[in-house]
Amino acid sequence: MANAECPECAGEIKFKPNTEVGEIISCADCGTKLEVKSVNPPKVDKAPKVEEDWGE
Amino acid sequence: MVKAAILYTVITEENKLLGAEAVKKGFEFDKINENELILDVANFKKDYDVILSRSSSFMRGLYAAKYYEDCGTRVINSYDSQALCGDKYLTSRALAKAKVPTPKTLMAFTPDAVHKAVDTLGYPVVMKPTIGSWARLLAKINDYEALQGVVEHREVIGNYFHKLYYLQEHVNKPGRDIRAFVVGDEVICAIYRVAKKGEWITNTSRGGSAENCPVTPELREMCLKSVKAVGGNGVYGVDLMETTSGLTVHEINHTTEFRNSIKPTGVNIPAKIVEFVYKMAKK
Numbered sequence: 001m002a003n004a005e006c007p008e009c010a011g012e013i014k015f016k017p018n019t020e021v022g023e024i025i026s027c028a029d030c031g032t033k034l035e036v037k038s039v040n041p042p043k044v045d046k047a048p049k050v051e052e053d054w055g056e
Numbered sequence: 057m058v059k060a061a062i063l064y065t066v067i068t069e070e071n072k073l074l075g076a077e078a079v080k081k082g083f084e085f086d087k088i089n090e091n092e093l094i095l096d097v098a099n100f101k102k103d104y105d106v107i108l109s110r111s112s113s114f115m116r117g118l119y120a121a122k123y124y125e126d127c128g129t130r131v132i133n134s135y136d137s138q139a140l141c142g143d144k145y146l147t148s149r150a151l152a153k154a155k156v157p158t159p160k161t162l163m164a165f166t167p168d169a170v171h172k173a174v175d176t177l178g179y180p181v182v183m184k185p186t187i188g189s190w191a192r193l194l195a196k197i198n199d200y201e202a203l204q205g206v207v208e209h210r211e212v213i214g215n216y217f218h219k220l221y222y223l224q225e226h227v228n229k230p231g232r233d234i235r236a237f238v239v240g241d242e243v244i245c246a247i248y249r250v251a252k253k254g255e256w257i258t259n260t261s262r263g264g265s266a267e268n269c270p271v272t273p274e275l276r277e278m279c280l281k282s283v284k285a286v287g288g289n290g291v292y293g294v295d296l297m298e299t300t301s302g303l304t305v306h307e308i309n310h311t312t313e314f315r316n317s318i319k320p321t322g323v324n325i326p327a328k329i330v331e332f333v334y335k336m337a338k339k
Contacts, residue, residue, distance in 0.1 A: 047066070
């Protein structure tokens with residue numbers, strides 16, 4: 001399976017075996033936070049911005 | 057067969073752990089991604105028996121909870137409970153009403169009123185946004201000049217929400233506070249959140265570390281009384297401080313994070329939550 005590509009730096013994004021759609025991961029090359037959009041085929045996009053009402 | 061779902065904004069580590077525990081127990085969680093929701097106010101069809109709300113967004117979680125509850129679904133935590141826990145002023149008010157020890161807290165809406173309120177609390181004083189988490193925009197204000205600065209910034213560059221001044225006495229805690237986890241009517245475990253050296257903020261999201269905290273009868277009683285004040289019957293992270301006169305409760309979290317608390321406590325927190333969710337679905 002091909003790897004995903006970081007939309008910021010075009011770096012290669014390798015998914016861990018238990019990666020899920022909706023998960024936030026970081027690009028190992030540039031550190032950009034990314035949201036997993038699809039596992040197969042692997043696709044990511046920039047993660048949503050943390051809003052002021054986000055939290056626990 | 058119970059129809060259950062988890063509502064989320066993003067798949068956090070907690071949400072993955074909850075999903076994995078559900079699978080282990082042979083339960084099935086549908087995943088509801090908030091980003092894809094379109095809530096029709098005229099629709100009341102019940103699709104789920106129970107939904108575990110794990111929204112990262114307070115407002116989205118609140119609207120979704122109202123929608124699904126109106127459809128007859130049990131939402132954990134309930135709309136009413138989320139509304140109280142997600143707003144620090146409402147939480148403080150509920151705690152005070154229930155006579156749960158909580159730091160002295162005042163709300164003011166104008167700079168003049170803020171200065172008068174702080175005169176009664178004394179310095180240092182803590183200013184927090186009413187809505188928000190992870191210690192964001194939290195300020196410990198040590199003197200009049202600092203207060204003037206913070207108020208002016210909020211008035212000039214803030215939105216309406218920043219002009220709601222939630223002011224709290226500063227509690228001189230011993231470099232740590234307590235996060236206790238309540239599931240239903242059980243206090244399943246607790247951690248000390250130890251501040252980084254030189255920091256006054258203890259949140260683990262801000263570099264604080266987690267250590268096991270024994271659940272004493274005093275802690276248990278105060279936690280159960282606290283969650284009852286905000287609706288009970290759910291999953292909560294209760295934040296307490298140790299003072300010379302005993303424990304005091306300052307916040308209650310309705311979508312508590314727990315990723316850093318499993319190891320120090322030795323308690324499988326997501327398993328306890330999943331069991332509770334399924335138990336509630338059958339009630």
